[in-house]
Amino acid sequence: MNSRKLHKTTLSIVSAALVLGLAGCASTGPTQYQALALNQQEKDALNDKPAYLRPLYRKLFEEGKRNEVLNRMEIGTAAFYQGDIDIARENFDAALEVIETVYADNESATKARSLWHEEGRKDFKGEPYERAMAYYYRGLIYLIDGVYDNARASFVSGLMQDAFAEEEQNRSDFAVMLLLAGWSAQKMGSPVLAEEAYDELRELRPDFPIPAADDNVLILAETGYSPRKLADGMGHYELVFRPGKNFKEKQVVINTGQQEVEMEPIESVYWQATSRGGRPVDAIIEGKAAFANNTASFGRDIAQLGVTARVFSPAIGGSSGQVGNTLALIGVASMALSANVKPRADTRYWSRLPDAVHSSTTKANPADVAMWQAQYTDIDGNPVALDSGVFHHYQDPQGNHLIWHSSRAR
Numbered sequence: 001m002n003s004r005k006l007h008k009t010t011l012s013i014v015s016a017a018l019v020l021g022l023a024g025c026a027s028t029g030p031t032q033y034q035a036l037a038l039n040q041q042e043k044d045a046l047n048d049k050p051a052y053l054r055p056l057y058r059k060l061f062e063e064g065k066r067n068e069v070l071n072r073m074e075i076g077t078a079a080f081y082q083g084d085i086d087i088a089r090e091n092f093d094a095a096l097e098v099i100e101t102v103y104a105d106n107e108s109a110t111k112a113r114s115l116w117h118e119e120g121r122k123d124f125k126g127e128p129y130e131r132a133m134a135y136y137y138r139g140l141i142y143l144i145d146g147v148y149d150n151a152r153a154s155f156v157s158g159l160m161q162d163a164f165a166e167e168e169q170n171r172s173d174f175a176v177m178l179l180l181a182g183w184s185a186q187k188m189g190s191p192v193l194a195e196e197a198y199d200e201l202r203e204l205r206p207d208f209p210i211p212a213a214d215d216n217v218l219i220l221a222e223t224g225y226s227p228r229k230l231a232d233g234m235g236h237y238e239l240v241f242r243p244g245k246n247f248k249e250k251q252v253v254i255n256t257g258q259q260e261v262e263m264e265p266i267e268s269v270y271w272q273a274t275s276r277g278g279r280p281v282d283a284i285i286e287g288k289a290a291f292a293n294n295t296a297s298f299g300r301d302i303a304q305l306g307v308t309a310r311v312f313s314p315a316i317g318g319s320s321g322q323v324g325n326t327l328a329l330i331g332v333a334s335m336a337l338s339a340n341v342k343p344r345a346d347t348r349y350w351s352r353l354p355d356a357v358h359s360s361t362t363k364a365n366p367a368d369v370a371m372w373q374a375q376y377t378d379i380d381g382n383p384v385a386l387d388s389g390v391f392h393h394y395q396d397p398q399g400n401h402l403i404w405h406s407s408r409a410r
Contacts, residue, residue, distance in 0.1 A: 035062040053078060053087070069095045070124040070348055073134055077352035080137055081410035083392050085144060092138040098123075099131050099161075127284075129227075129272035130350045131161040132174055139180055140404070143187075143218070146396030152184035152193070162272065173278045175204045176267035176357050183211055183218055183361070187400055208264055211361040219362075221252045221263045221374065221405040224355025227273040231345040238283035239345035241273045244355050249376035249384045249407050252358050256372050263358035270355055284345070352410045369393035369403055376407060 038046070042061045049057050053075060060071040072095035079087035102125055125131070135158030142151035155177045162172040182197030191213070198210050211218075225244030232238045252263040274280055369391050376384040389407040396402070 132158040144394040148188035155181040215361040221358040222354035226353035229347040229349040267357040
């Protein structure tokens, strides 16, 4: 083949490759969804909600089923922070009802997961740590209500959600769920179940103080901001996690007016986001990633062959350099196509979660909890200039207490 014909063939091949690449580009951007119009019933419901929740309920109605679970989680957390337990209960129940259609330890949920194709994946269900934290808040509400058996069941369900990850089941290491499952069992008069949970907790947190049998006060403190989800890699198809931003507090001491209570860190939500079964992960790659990774490998191989051909072209004849350029261009186009066929990472995340949870238990008759003050320090023990966050005190019908604190607005 003479050089003129070879050049023409090269242009044809490269043009075809670039057309394929550009065709893929048309479908790589995040899908844009138009806000749904509110019907009259939704408008009336919106007007009945507290003012601080109306923007969140508007999002719930406008975004519909696609983001229902996420918006319910956000509303539930905001209501819990404000002490509106009935609203929090309603929204976490609604979120968990949807989650359990896909992520539950039963045959129907297993079948639902196997049939969950691309359309279903557009509906937010959350990563394992998010689903587990939905059970955490629902379990706390059961504790507030004094329904200890349901509280324990909720925390155990949170442990199960932690084990569900990318169609595999890993060992759960959500320590705060074990603590709360043990506490709930203790309060429902089941010391054997309590000890089982505490034994597992000791394996994960050997130095964590186990609640005494007669402790009646559970204090939980949440600090920092939620882990973030970002899209990474060529084509932004890899889901990676990063710590929340704009906070420094890592340790908490609570001044009750009578004593200082040093809160023990029990859970890092960020660690839960970035690990599976106690093993750290770099990224989550779902959907078409396996196919597209093969395409990417092929593209890299071809591109490298193209470079080799150019390097050795003087030794093997004048036309080899042109062939090398063609192969290199096809390789680049192949990698571009690979990026374009991968589904972009779903970076929607539950923004009102904390970075960490701290805990302490005691036997007491707490009073004037609204006057308690929290002091914060960073990871090195240096004071953090931050006003004390909110405290909520709940006493259940059996006389046990839950005191919940957050360093930040939720």
